Amino acid sequence: MDTVKVSSKYQVVIPEQVRKHLxxxxxxxxxxxxxxxxxxxxxxxxxxRMRGFLKGIDTHIEREPDRI
Numbered sequence: 001m002d003t004v005k006v007s008s009k010y011q012v013v014i015p016e017q018v019r020k021h022l023x024x025x026x027x028x029x030x031x032x033x034x035x036x037x038x039x040x041x042x043x044x045x046x047x048x049r050m051r052g053f054l055k056g057i058d059t060h061i062e063r064e065p066d067r068i
Contacts, residue, residue, distance in 0.1 A: 014041070
């Protein structure tokens, strides 16, 4: 676990190991979310890169009789 420092302009540097693991590049956008008292950064992926990521997922679900 890395520790980062918040600058006087409220900026933080994402550690190199994390950037490489997530493939974050300079200028890439991230969503910022507050979740259960913590900050989460979620890299925004282009739709072209997301194509096919659900391939092979099981779409069968049990439905209640009144929902068929």
